[in-house]
Amino acid sequence: MARRTTAPPPEDFEERIVDIDVSAEMRASYLEYAYSVIYQRALPDARDGLKPVQRRILYSMSEMGLRPDRGHVKSSRVVGDVMGKLHPHGDSAIYDALVRLAQPFSMRLPLVDGHGNFGSPDDLPAAMRYTEARLAPAAMLMVESLDEDTVDFKPNYDGQETEPTVMPSAFPNLLVNGTSGIAVGMATNMAPHNLVEVVSAARHLIKKPDATLDELMKFVPGPDLPTGGSIIGLQGVRDAYETGRGTFRMRAKCAVEQITPRRKGIIVTELPYNVGPERVVTKIKELVTSKKLQGIADLKDLTDRHKGLRLVIEIKNGFIPEAVLEELYRLTPMEETFGINNVALVDGEPRTLGLREMLQVYVDHRLEVVRRRSEFRRRKREERLHLVDGLIIALLNIDEVIQVIRSSDDSAQARTRLMEVFDLTDIQAAYILDTPLRRLTRYDKLELDREKETLSDEIAKLTEILSSETKLRQVVSGELADVAKKYGTPRRTVLLEAPGITRTPVVDLQVADDPCLAMLSSTGLLARTPDASPLPGEGDRTAHDVLLSVVRTSVRGEVGVVTSLGRLIRVQVVDLPTLPPSNNPPSLSGGHPVSEYVSLQPDEKVVGLGSLDPDGPGLALGTAQGVVKRVVPDYPANRDDFEVITLKDGDTVVGAVELESESHDLVFISSDAQLLRYSASLVRPQGRPAGGMAGIRLDDGARVIWFGAVDPERPAQVVTVAGSSTALPGTQVGGGKVSDYAEFPAKGRATGGVRAQRFLKGEDELLLAWAGPAPAKAVSAVGKPVPLPEEIGRRDGSGVRLTHTIGAIGGALGSGPAPQRGDDARSSEDSGDE
Structure with missing residues (x-):
């Protein structure tokens, strides 16, 4: 391994160490960094409203030829060109700026036409290698005449x-x-506005340079956000227009609608600026889970690219939708605050600008642009006119020009001799030498004359613009009007002057727990009405439908639906539709079918309603085999479906009634026309699993067809309809009879009763029967009124042939109709004329 050595410094090397004050160095470096951020990255120029990176993106795309009439190119190509030539600050910063320029929910007038996933208020865009871009039509307005x-x-x-x-x-x-944008020591946050309104204000300022803020606000009353919604309270907007700083509240656009037959909901179609649906959904779920927000049953996000934003917030019955909406505004991003801070660069310095100052800076800039453009165009036309004049001289003296050129030794000499002979400039002489001979014809002479005339007119117009400030302003104003006409769109954001909004307290979200009546009609409709309102049909002999059961309860209470199989199913009263209060409501046609609230087995029917009040007397039940039962009102609180009687094989419940007092009579009417009445006090209440006790003694082949309760202290009637047991259900009208209830003596429990109607020839059983408060009324199977015969004095007399088939019978308070044999009450969707 080689050993690395350091060469000694040369002999003449003199070590120099400079002492620097660290605080001074940090101060200078920080100021340099702050300057770079403020001027090169974070703050826009007040003239074009662009940050440097945005300006470089638009300029590069223009230089690349990515116009609206060209195809899209990969965003990474644009980013690479911008980063390599103009903006060496990293590809992610450039792509983020490019994406924002293409987002319609961020820009009121997008400047980039994006193709692909450019994100949403909740989601990030796809990577630059997956998206494509080109300039939007509005961007051509930014780069034109560069x-x-x-x-x-x-x-x-x-x-x-x-x-x-x-x-x-x-x-x-x-x-x-x-x-x-966020700079060092300062930040900017400006709201989008409507193009037509801003242009109108700018044109007014051009026409009247001394226009006041109030005059300008007649054209620009407030921001116009890309996502729509509404702005609550305009004082903060005026403060921002006056001083450059202010705040306002943004609200989602919502509507309370009937989303299902049973429930209302809040439909959200627009959200505040920079708020996405996922953020709202997440916050609502969090509040519901933590029990800080009540009354919401379900939440669905049905947003798509075709119908746009649509959040459906389903409200629980019993809660006031408008009050829940106020809580949503208070607790969720459905209402947000926007803080305006109009900081922009003016002449290279950051300044806080009001509405008038921003418009004035733009107008001054646009006047300068049009002035420079006019000077450029006039100069170009003057240069062209100069050349045209030289060509015309050459055409008029074509033979001499050719002779001069042919007799010259070279082009330089030819140019000099042309200038001397024809009094031309150097530029004109050079242009004549460069012009092909084929252009020097008589036809080209005419073209040149027309071109000279056109150029002279254009130069005169441009000179007029440059020499008149008024004309210059007219040109700028006219161009702005054309832009607004071509690119303007209607206002999206609603402005509401509301300095203070009263919030509905959480305790007031629910409807009041007022007394009411829960009702079940003969056609299977459920509804409720205020306790003080008259019942449908009370005092009106022509009203549609009669009532099977009426239970006194409260709006936020519960009632039980009793079925023929001995089941009791809980139903929330607040879920029932409310009939409007009236002196004489026409019917229960505004009710909802019972099938919307309970699920029944194939052969199971609803026989009545019962209160779930633990302090009440409870339900009284009667079965087809003659069993009677009073149910102890000790119902399980944690179950919505339970049995209230144990039935024998083949037995069914034919009647269920809420027993208001033990002094009332329990009444059985059998198919062989026997009626038995006795005091309810003779029946001992039993627990839910009990099977009841003997209620009426039946002969062989007979069965109970009606069971109910009657107050013996008030006028009552008994209605029976006899017919043949061999006829098809619903095909015979039968013979009807109306009797005074007092004609029937009370007897003991489990006895045989007394005869209620004598059968005529062809009659062998009762088709239906009823006993209850007078006067009795009858309806068809679809709820239309059917006339009954007059009351007769004999309890065991025969009936009178009816004119129409009866489907159900009820009394003044509707306590108990009887469905026709084998043709039970139908639901509301079958209702109609007979």
Whole structure:
């Protein structure tokens, strides 16, 4: 292994050590770093609204020919060209800036047309090797007339290239697209605005240079964010327009809609600026999990690229959607604060600008651009006119010109002799020598005359612009108007003047636990109505539908749906639709089918409703085999579905009623027209597993077709309909009879009862029966009214032939219709004319 040695310093070497104050060195280095960040990276120029990296991206893409009418190229090509020639600060910073220029949710008027995954408010974009880009149409407004000496150029970082110090910027990009950046010791955060509004304000300032802020705010009332939404409170906006600093609140655009037949929801279609749906969804789930936010049943993100943003927040029944929405605004990013800090570079110095100052800087810049452009164009036309004049002289003296050229020894001598003979300039003489002879014809003479006339007119117009400040301002104003007409879009953000908003406390999110009535109709509809409202059909003989069960409860309470198999299924009262209060509601047609709340087995039917109040008298049940049971109201709190009676094989529950008092009668009506009534006090309450006790003695072949409870202290009626047992269900109208309930004597439990109707020829059983508060009313199977015969005095008399088939019968309070034999009450979707 070779040994490494260090050569000694030469004899004349003199070691020099310079003492430097560390604090002074750090101060100088930090200031140099701060200067670089402020001027070369973080802050935009107030004239074109671009940071250096953004300006270099647009310039490089323009030089690469990536115009809107050309194809997209890989983003990595753009990034490489920008980094290699103009911006040696790393590819990630360049690509991040390129991506933002292409994002429609970040820029009010995007400057880059991106192809591929350029990210979302929640997600990062794909890598630059997977995306493609080209200039957007609006970007051509930023770079147009760069080649007409409209702006100054400076050397790039290594002096081998040049770049523009500012873009010509044919629209006020700083206000339209806004910007954000963090420098050293300062930061900027500007909100986007509507192009049409900003251009209108700029044109007003051009016309009236002494315009006040109030005048300008008539054109620019506030920011117009790319994501829409609404801005709450405009005082902060005015502060920002006046001083350059201010804050305002952004809110999501929401609507309360009926998303299912049973539930309402909040539909979110627009979110605050720089807020994505995933962020909102995550925050809502976090709040619901921690129980800091109540009333939300489900949350779905249905956002797609075709329909746009759509968040569906399903609200639990019993909660006020508007109050829940206020909590969402308070607790989630659905309402955010935007702090305006209008810091930009003006003449190389960072300044905080108000609305008028930003517009004035842009207008001054645009006036200078148009002036320099006009000077360039006039100079080019004057140079061309000078050449055209020389060609015309050559055409008028073509023979002499040819003779001079042929007699000259070389081109230099020919040029000199042409200048002497025809009084031409050096440029004109050289141009004549370079012009092919085929152009020196009579036809070209006419063309040159027309070109000379056109050039003279254009020079005169350009001279007029340059010599008149008023004309110059008119040109700038007209160009701005054309830009607004071509690229302007309607305002997206709604401005709301609301200095203070009253928040709804969390305790008020739920609806009040007011008393109400839960109702089940003969056509299988469930609904609720305020306790003070009249019941459907009360006092109206023509009302649609009758009630199978009515239970007094509260809005946030529970009721039980009792089925023919002896099951009780819990239903939240708040889930039931509310019938509007009225002196005479027409029907339960606004209710929802019971099938939306409970799942039934193939042969299972709903026979009634029951209260789940543990202090109430409980349910009374009657079965087809004559069993009666009063259920002890000791229901399990942790189960939504349980049995309330143990049935024998082949037996079913035919009636279930909420027993309001033990003084009421329990009533059985059998298929052989026997009616038995006795006091409910004769039946001892039993626990849920019990099978009940004998309720009525039945003859062979008979069965119970109706069971219920009747208050003997108020007028009541008994309705029976007889027919043939061999007829198909629903095909015979039968014979009906209406009797006074008082005609039927009370007897003991488990006895045979008394006859309720005498059968005529062709009648051998009751098709349906009912007993309850007078006056009785009948409806068809689809809920349409059916007339009943007049009441007769004899309890065991025969019936009168009916005119229509009866589907159900009910009373003044609807306590208990009976479905037709074999043709039970149908759901609301079958409702209609008979």
